[in-house]
Amino acid sequence: MIFKGLEGVKVCKTSICYMDGSNGRLFYRGIPVETLADKSSFEEVAYLLWYGKLPTKSQLEEFKSKFSRNRDLSPESLEILFKLPKNLHYVDVLKIFLSIHGSVDNSEEDLQEKAIKIASVFPTILAYYYRYSNDLELIPPREDLPHIENFYHMVFGERDGYLRALESAFILLMEQDLNASTFTALVIGSTLSDLYSCIVGALGALRGPLHGGACEKVPPMLEEIGSEDKVEEYVQRCLAEKKKIMGFGHRIYKTYDPRAVYLRDTIQRLFPDNKLFKIAKRLEEYIVGNRIKNIYPNVDLYSSIFFEAMGFPRNMFTALFAMARVVGWTAHVIEYVSDNKLIRPESEYVGPIGVDYIPIERRDEDGKDSH
Ligand SMILES: CC(C)(COP(=O)(O)OP(=O)(O)OC[C@H]1O[C@@H](n2cnc3c(N)ncnc32)[C@H](O)[C@@H]1OP(=O)(O)O)[C@@H](O)C(=O)NCCC(=O)NCCS
Numbered sequence: 001m002i003f004k005g006l007e008g009v010k011v012c013k014t015s016i017c018y019m020d021g022s023n024g025r026l027f028y029r030g031i032p033v034e035t036l037a038d039k040s041s042f043e044e045v046a047y048l049l050w051y052g053k054l055p056t057k058s059q060l061e062e063f064k065s066k067f068s069r070n071r072d073l074s075p076e077s078l079e080i081l082f083k084l085p086k087n088l089h090y091v092d093v094l095k096i097f098l099s100i101h102g103s104v105d106n107s108e109e110d111l112q113e114k115a116i117k118i119a120s121v122f123p124t125i126l127a128y129y130y131r132y133s134n135d136l137e138l139i140p141p142r143e144d145l146p147h148i149e150n151f152y153h154m155v156f157g158e159r160d161g162y163l164r165a166l167e168s169a170f171i172l173l174m175e176q177d178l179n180a181s182t183f184t185a186l187v188i189g190s191t192l193s194d195l196y197s198c199i200v201g202a203l204g205a206l207r208g209p210l211h212g213g214a215c216e217k218v219p220p221m222l223e224e225i226g227s228e229d230k231v232e233e234y235v236q237r238c239l240a241e242k243k244k245i246m247g248f249g250h251r252i253y254k255t256y257d258p259r260a261v262y263l264r265d266t267i268q269r270l271f272p273d274n275k276l277f278k279i280a281k282r283l284e285e286y287i288v289g290n291r292i293k294n295i296y297p298n299v300d301l302y303s304s305i306f307f308e309a310m311g312f313p314r315n316m317f318t319a320l321f322a323m324a325r326v327v328g329w330t331a332h333v334i335e336y337v338s339d340n341k342l343i344r345p346e347s348e349y350v351g352p353i354g355v356d357y358i359p360i361e362r363r364d365e366d367g368k369d370s371h
Contacts, residue, residue, distance in 0.1 A: 123141070
């Protein structure tokens, strides 16, 4: 039996996250994600995902201070930052710095401690590269600020924006069961490789346009559509050309993605006149209203518009996604390796067996014997 794309295959048990694809619900450790997005902080949700329970006040304080103490880049990394070209994609920048960090961090500390270190440094990498590549002075991390506020401050030099909404968006993006990037991290973790390698691999999977990379494809698509009255024509053209409409469809959600709903409502509240938002809403109305392919908007449709309205550059969107998802990636690796089994599926071989080796002098263009 072949399960193409591993669709419907369960490879392990987990208590981190539950996705109810038919009803469009998402729970982190049993708590509805909307509740966490409304009420919790990045650090508190990270604690929940890593340790399996909400922290007490003192546990959260201690945890937050651990988070903030691990934000700096080493002097060696900083030297490298200033040698980088200024037009790199932010996912590549993350891969570069995490590889450097991984190669110098050989400590034997437990995986949770490593996960904190890795998640803590993401904002610094992104903010430093943003400032460096835009010829702006770097703003060092501040230990007294919470994770998201510190990040925003390091990027824009400001501390008042729609920070609560930004924190909610990061909470929504933190975890999503065994999506392609989390599974990639598990595959790497199951070989008992190091946690940094798991994250570098996961970043590679995330950036693909069928996964997290879709968020960078959405704004150009909406610009190409151009106006609300061109939506129908665009959708029909995509269907005729068998082209995917970015920001729609999901392997698990067969109704509304709850994160898309939450972010759509956030944008409606904060940026109702955003031009791309108006086109996206019309696109949603048309596709859902006409039951086209039974697809619904996914999180990338609205996260991209939200991030852009917040002032982040487009080529940073997937990396912003990763800044949140790194918590889910590491939580799953930690859970999986605690009862590890090497992940090694099989394929069904359909090629020939016992084929003759033709010496190169006699080989034709098809690899056959020309004599
Ligand atoms: C996410 C995605 C890869 C899920 O794929 P999947 O579970 O493998 O489902 P499929 O791609 O096989 O889609 C099933 C059917 O719906 C159609 N479909 C799915 N998503 C579609 C989309 N965004 N636009 C147009 N058609 C779509 C497929 O063409 C297919 O139709 P068919 O049966 O007539 O061939 C897919 O929906 C997609 O490519 N979406 C666009 C990219 C995106 O937004 N990714 C972010 C996901 S969070």
